[in-house]
Every structure is written in C-alpha cells, then in structure tokens.
Amino acid sequence: MSGKTVTRMELSEAVFREVGLSRNESAQLVESVLEHMSEALVRGEQVKISSFGTFSVREKSARMGRNPKTGEEVPINPRRVLTFRPSHLMKDRVAAGNKR
Amino acid sequence: MIRSELIQRIADENPHLYQRDVERIVNTIFDEVTDAMSRGDRVELRGFGAFSVKKRNARTGRNPRTGESVEVEEKHVPFFKTGKLLRDRLNGKA
Numbered sequence: 001m002s003g004k005t006v007t008r009m010e011l012s013e014a015v016f017r018e019v020g021l022s023r024n025e026s027a028q029l030v031e032s033v034l035e036h037m038s039e040a041l042v043r044g045e046q047v048k049i050s051s052f053g054t055f056s057v058r059e060k061s062a063r064m065g066r067n068p069k070t071g072e073e074v075p076i077n078p079r080r081v082l083t084f085r086p087s088h089l090m091k092d093r094v095a096a097g098n099k100r
Numbered sequence: 101m102i103r104s105e106l107i108q109r110i111a112d113e114n115p116h117l118y119q120r121d122v123e124r125i126v127n128t129i130f131d132e133v134t135d136a137m138s139r140g141d142r143v144e145l146r147g148f149g150a151f152s153v154k155k156r157n158a159r160t161g162r163n164p165r166t167g168e169s170v171e172v173e174e175k176h177v178p179f180f181k182t183g184k185l186l187r188d189r190l191n192g193k194a
Binding site: 004005006008010011014015018019021026029030033034036037038040041042046048049050052055057079080081082083084086089090094095097098099100 | 101117121124125126129132133134136140142143145153175187191
C-alpha cells in the first residue's frame with residue numbers, strides 16, 4: 001500500500017485532464033457532484049451508482065448506551081446513519097489491486 | 101437517485117456543457133475513487149466522508165451448506181466512513 005491520501009484536489013485535477021475545463025470549473029463540478037449526492041441522502045433517498053456502490057440512509061432507534069469510562073448509562077437518541085455498500089466491481093478491483 | 105439522475109441534475113445546472121462531457125466528468129470522479137483504493141490509497145472528502153481500504157486477515161472459513169472447512173486468503177475490502185458534516189446534516193443539525 002502506498003498510503004497516500006487523495007482529496008478533492010486530485011479529483012478535480014482528474015476532471016481537468018479528462019475534459020479540459022478550467023481548474024476552477026473542474027473543482028466546482030466535483031463539489032456539485034458531492035453536494036447533489038448529500039442532498040439526496042439528506043432527503044432520505046438511496047444513492048445508487050452502478051459499478052461503484054450504493055449509499056443508503058438507515059434509521060437507528062433509541063437505545064441505552066454506556067459510557068465505557070465511567071460505566072454510566074446514557075440514552076442514545078434515535079438517529080440516521082449512512083452506510084455504503086461497494087459494488088462487486090469495486091470489491092474485485094480493490095481486492096486485486098492490493099493483493100501481495 | 102441513480103448515476104443517470106445525478107448526471108442529469110449536473111447537466112441541468114450547467115447548460116453550457118455537453119451531456120456527454122457531464123457524463124465523463126461524473127464517471128471520472130467515481131473512477132478516480134476506485135483507482136485510488138485499488139492502489140491502497142485513502143480518499144478523504146471533507147464534509148462528505150472518507151473511503152479507505154481495510155485488510156481482512158486470512159482465516160479458516162466454513163462452507164455454510166456443507167459444513168466443510170475452507171482456507172480463506174487475506175484480502176482487502178473497501179470501507180466508507182461518513183464525514184462529520186454529512187452525519188450532522190442527516191440528523192438535521194447543520
């Protein structure tokens with residue numbers, strides 16, 4: 001593993017190379033893709049990107065938790081969490097690429 | 101929302117771009133994420149979330165149908181952790 005971190009910058013650089021828009025516009029497009037996905041998820045929609053994966057919102061009900069340090073019981077409010085299920089293609093590519 | 105709807109929304113917002121370029125833009129973004137993870141890199145998108153690769157150790161598994169033992173090799177799997185801002189937005193806090 002090379003252990004590098006890819007950020008928005010590398011993604012917009014890739015868009016810039018691929019499509020030939022300005023760097024600034026490429027960065028804005030990366031941002032608006034993330035923003036449209038976030039908005040759909042906040043509306044409670046599933047976001048299904050074929051051959052990439054599926055983001056879904058799950059409702060968690062209230063439960064009693066425990067502060068592991070003090071042992072004290074604390075109520076955990078009901079909340080919404082996001083889960084990502086990678087596609088088979090992604091799983092296969094990640095497994096193949098990281099094989100020793 | 102599916103990939104084609106996402107492409108359509110971006111296209112509607114950017115009438116100066118060809119639909120096929122919008123398609124390439126969206127596909128490039130997802131391909132870059134997958135490529136990075138197949139190199140073992142982490143992808144950190146502040147406010148949205150982070151994609152990383154987790155190692156699963158080799159183990160002795162069992163075929164649930166036959167009960168037979170099978171050696172499962174070490175493997176690497178994709179993992180996503182939701183960003184703080186998106187987690188808060190999902191819960192109406194931002």
